[in-house]
Every structure is written in structure tokens, then in C-alpha cells.
Amino acid sequence: MATSSIKYVHLLKTKATHNGSGNSLITDAPVDNNGEGAYFSPTDLAATSLASCxxxxxxxxxxxxxLELGEINCDLQKEMAANPRRIKAITIDINWKTNLSEDEIQKLKKIALNCPVAKSLHPDIEQNVTFNLL
Structure with missing residues (x-):
């Protein structure tokens, strides 16, 4: 079974449906690339997938x-390059409030930095990740 089904809706928007759950999302081209910027762009989703993974x-x-992971959240910035238009860099600023030992924190950082999305992105995409322990 296919993981998802994607349909071009109109005016630079797509609707992607997750076939296993039926959940869907809409994408839109960004304002700087002829879109309205009303939804995540495809490159926004690629960058966001890194932090989610x-x-x-x-x-x-x-x-x-x-283990109790604690409270963890982040802000993410995607930087685009031109010629060819592509993701140049993804900067993730993680805020993490945890009571884990330093050894467990280091293990978890390594696991995060080697997640499947991180290993799947092109090596030319800079992945700048900062962990701020609170």
C-alpha cells in the first residue's frame, strides 16, 4: 500500500493524504515563489520533518x-538557496528541560543528530542544531 496520496488542488496547492490514517494536509508555494504562503510549503515540510524525526x-x-524525556520544543529556520532553488540550511534551536543524567543527555543528542531524516537529507544541506538545556 502506498504511504500517501497527493493531489494537485489548484493555484500551487497540493493535498496530501496519509493512506494509513486518512489524515491530510495542504501545501502551498511560498510567497517568494509565486504562492500565497497560506500553508506549509513542501520545503517547509522537509525542514520540519528533521526536527519531528x-x-x-x-x-x-x-x-x-x-526514561522521562522532559519538556522539549524547538524553533526552526529554513534557509533557501538559488540556482538551483533548494534548501541551503536548517537551523534548529532546541529548548530542553530535563532531569536526565549527562550520560543519557549525550546519548539522546547523538540519537537525534543521527535520525533517519538527518541521514536522508543531501549532505550539502547544513544542519545546524543547538541544544539549550534549561
Missing amino acids: MFTVMGIYADQNK
């Missing part, structure tokens, strides 16, 4: 090891 694999490790 990092948090997911950290959560998996924490759950498997009966």
Missing part, C-alpha cells in the same frame, strides 16, 4: 529505556 527517535529511546 529528531524528537520522535529521542522519544522512542526514552520509552524503551523507561
Whole structure:
């Protein structure tokens, strides 16, 4: 079974449906590329997927090891390049309030930085990740 089904809706928008759950999302071209910027752009989703994947694999490790991950969130900035138009850099500023030991924190950081999305992105895309322990 296909993971998702994507349909071009109109005016630079697409609707992607996750076939397993039926959940859907809409994308829109960004304002600087002829769109309205009304929804995540495809490159926004690619960049956002990096942070989501990092948090997911950290959560998996924490759950498997009966650890309390704590409170974790981030702000993300995507930088585009031209000729060819592509993602140049993804900067993720993670704020993490945790009571884990320094050893566990270092393990989780390594797991995050080596998540499947991080390893799938082209090596020319700069991945700038900062962990701010609160």
C-alpha cells in the first residue's frame, strides 16, 4: 500500500493524504515563489520533518529505556538557496528541560543528530542544531 496520496488542488496547492490514517494536509508555494504562503510549503515540510524525526527517535529511546524525556520544543529556520532553488540550511534551536543524567543527555543528542531524516537529507544541506538545556 502506498504511504500517501497527493493531489494537485489548484493555484500551487497540493493535498496530501496519509493512506494509513486518512489524515491530510495542504501545501502551498511560498510567497517568494509565486504562492500565497497560506500553508506549509513542501520545503517547509522537509525542514520540519528533521526536527519531528529528531524528537520522535529521542522519544522512542526514552520509552524503551523507561526514561522521562522532559519538556522539549524547538524553533526552526529554513534557509533557501538559488540556482538551483533548494534548501541551503536548517537551523534548529532546541529548548530542553530535563532531569536526565549527562550520560543519557549525550546519548539522546547523538540519537537525534543521527535520525533517519538527518541521514536522508543531501549532505550539502547544513544542519545546524543547538541544544539549550534549561
